[in-house]
């Protein structure tokens with residue numbers, strides 16, 4: 001089994017079930033002898049958590065929202081993700097920049113070329129010759145109606161969670177396009193199944209890469 005640094009992100013529309021599996025995956029890595037760092041975006045540092053509060057609760061235009069997401073991401077990369085990877089830890093991150101392309105890009109209709117530019121500034125210069133990207137992105141795919149039904153009553157909706165189903169259809173399409181553009185990085189998880197079956201798909205994606213026994 002590998003002891004290389006691993007950066008794994010969890011993505012999907014709100015309510016798809018990704019948070020449910022982060023802790024289980026952390027336990028599986030810990031049982032395999034790895035040091036695990038669970039974190040989230042926007043957030044993961046004191047500054048980025050303050051930016052999260054603003055981005056998730058204040059009305060703002062899509063560019064402002066994208067800039068806050070990438071500002072939070074830069075602080076998170078520099079303070080938390082890069083140091084953890086330098087120590088060869090496993091970083092499990094609840095959302096990363098695919099979420100900005102899906103929510104601010106596909107969902108809110110902001111120019112993906114500008115998002116690509118921000119991505120190059122924020123995720124460039126950290127590893128030689130390429131952008132810092134997750135080694136694996138687990139994309140939880142579920143019909144927006146089903147995700148909304150799971151969320152109903154589960155928690156108080158934030159600015160994004162209270163968007164209509166059509167918004168999440170665009171977000172899901174944005175995620176699908178990111179996955180199609182970089183199929184080696186993504187594992188697409190059918191999240192419509194019961195929890196145990198979804199967990200087996202998650203585990204299998206890691207086992208297949210030789211990252212879990």
Ligand SMILES: Nc1ncnc2c1ncn2[C@@H]1O[C@H](COP(=O)(O)OP(=O)(O)O)[C@@H](O)[C@H]1O
Pocket residue numbers: 012013014015016017018019020021140150151154191192193194195196198
């Ligand atoms: N496979 C599943 N089947 C039914 N309900 C689920 C499943 N996975 C998660 N849930 C429930 O759906 C809700 C949303 O799950 P959560 O993991 O918080 O989603 P996300 O982090 O993707 O927004 C929670 O109440 C959770 O308990």
Ligand SMILES: Cc1cn([C@H]2C[C@H](O)[C@@H](COP(=O)(O)OP(=O)(O)O)O2)c(=O)[nH]c1=O
Pocket residue numbers: 014015019040041042056069094095096097099100101103104158160161
């Ligand atoms: C990282 C990121 C998140 N978001 C949104 C998606 C989610 O609705 C919200 C917070 O994500 P999340 O942590 O999944 O919230 P919760 O734990 O309450 O489900 O932020 C963006 O719009 N752009 C981004 O770049």
